[in-house]
Amino acid sequence: MSSVRDYGYREVPDREGGAAARGWWDDNADEYLDDHGGFLAGELRWGPEGLTESEARLLGDVAGRDVLEIGAGAAQCSRWLAEQGAHVVATDVSGAMLREGRDRAPAGAGVPLVQADARALPFAAASFDVVFTSFGAIPFVPDAARVHAEAARVLRAGGRWVFSVTHPLRWAFPDDPTAAGLTATRSYFDRRPYVETDDTGRVAYAEYHRTVGDHVREIAGAGLRLADLVEPEWPDWNTGVWGGWGPERGRRLPGTAVFVTHKD
Numbered sequence: 001m002s003s004v005r006d007y008g009y010r011e012v013p014d015r016e017g018g019a020a021a022r023g024w025w026d027d028n029a030d031e032y033l034d035d036h037g038g039f040l041a042g043e044l045r046w047g048p049e050g051l052t053e054s055e056a057r058l059l060g061d062v063a064g065r066d067v068l069e070i071g072a073g074a075a076q077c078s079r080w081l082a083e084q085g086a087h088v089v090a091t092d093v094s095g096a097m098l099r100e101g102r103d104r105a106p107a108g109a110g111v112p113l114v115q116a117d118a119r120a121l122p123f124a125a126a127s128f129d130v131v132f133t134s135f136g137a138i139p140f141v142p143d144a145a146r147v148h149a150e151a152a153r154v155l156r157a158g159g160r161w162v163f164s165v166t167h168p169l170r171w172a173f174p175d176d177p178t179a180a181g182l183t184a185t186r187s188y189f190d191r192r193p194y195v196e197t198d199d200t201g202r203v204a205y206a207e208y209h210r211t212v213g214d215h216v217r218e219i220a221g222a223g224l225r226l227a228d229l230v231e232p233e234w235p236d237w238n239t240g241v242w243g244g245w246g247p248e249r250g251r252r253l254p255g256t257a258v259f260v261t262h263k264d
């Protein structure tokens, strides 16, 4: 694995930024799942606050429904949905994330896994009743409109596309879960991605910011209707820290936004 040479907020060519995720998640799958796999296991969580789908019910009744997860990572969410009676397919651009998930899953908890970029899904139109992701794909592509268009394409009429991302407001604040992270140090309107380059100068990681309005426009542009925007509050039971998310800041500022959209 090459080391980080440089990091910060700066423009990079879309092609390079959008291609970085696959290699980064392949290289970091092990470490990510060692750190967070326990918290994510056995549930569908919408973000580091810990909100579960059994509490929030954002996907509707999934029993007997065809469900597609994009940016599934280790597919913990898909496995939980299969237990609820859904017919689920889990997809991710990183083969290592899918493989690690399969290898770490309890015996008998299998769901179909497909390696695919969410911007070019290998499924026929109108194949699914629900498409969703918890923090997958969208933050890592410069062209999220393509993900929304693909979700809309593979959904049947009446279906839902639900996705969670870092709350857009958070991009104005440092990546610090303590009181030091409560002062805005950047412009909320600065759309430059957060980028890491490796010791060869290659873009190794890129994460993209969109304002609330940007997300709403992209959803509308895909012909979808925004039904809800859920901003999970930090619960008392959760004392954990995950990067810039933690109880101290989480009680004052939102860290996650979950967009619930419908295909009419």
Ligand SMILES: C[S@@+](CC[C@H](N)C(=O)[O-])C[C@H]1O[C@@H](n2cnc3c(N)ncnc32)[C@H](O)[C@@H]1O
Binding pocket: 021, 022, 025, 040, 070, 071, 072, 073, 074, 075, 077, 091, 092, 093, 094, 097, 116, 117, 118, 119, 133, 134, 135, 136, 137, 138, 140, 141
């Ligand atoms: C933060 S993880 C989220 C995964 C899982 N929901 C979780 O909470 O662990 C982000 C995932 O998005 C995937 N991803 C990034 N870009 C993608 C793309 N263009 N298409 C599909 N998946 C992508 C990564 O490989 C990674 O597994």
